[in-house]
Amino acid sequence: MKKLMYSSAFYTLLGLLSGLFYREMSKAENFSGYSQLNVTHTHLLVLGTIMFLIFMVIEYQLTLTAHKQLFNYFFYIFHLGVLVTVAMQFINGIAAMKDFSVSPAIAGIAGLGHIMITIAFILFFVLLNKRINANNTNRL
Template sequence: MRKMINTAFAYAIAAMAGGVFYREFTKFQGFEGRTSLAFVHTHLFLLGMVMFLVIGLFAARFDLNSRKQFRVFYVLYNAGVILTSIMLLIRGVVQVTGPEISRGMDAAISGVAGIGHILTGIGIILLFLSLRSWTRNDG
């Protein structure tokens, strides 16, 4: 349970930093339009902090770390959320600063973000499989 709470805490700090960066960077740049930077804060809070607080409640009831599926979930899910958030940050900085980027670079940013989403999705499936196996064995 402690590992889940610490993970939630790390995501909370990252989410707050993302929110402050969004506000200050757009203000400094004089940018008033829509940008992907706005979503970094909410992605990290919801997919990071809230998710791991809820998982911490499950961890208090079940020994989740003893399951290989759960350990793989932890790695893949965190990698996916972090990768997605980094790509949102990169996309947002490009939107705010306004440089001309090539179609290849644009596609690369989208592609890497897509990989992050896929890892997050696989992680969610592994989490449910891990929880289902515990409830099946626990009654």
């Protein structure tokens, strides 16, 4: 459970720092348009902070960590997916503010981050199903 709590706190810190970075960078560059840097703050707070708080509540109710290997796959793939996705948002956002062009590979890497998040959610629902079935069996 502490892994989930520390993860939530980590993403809260990253989310707040990314919001600060966006505000200061947009002021420094005198930038008022849209860039992907605008949404990194929200992505980190929602996919990181809020999701890990939700995972923590579900862990408390269903003990997801009882399936240690499956839980770890989900946990680390989710982290990797969120961090890769947000890193590519940072690169695209900074490039937009600096008026640089970026390689289409950045979009491809961001797509891989989204795929990792999708795989992590699939693993999460498999894990959730196993724990619900285990809890129902224990109640009989």
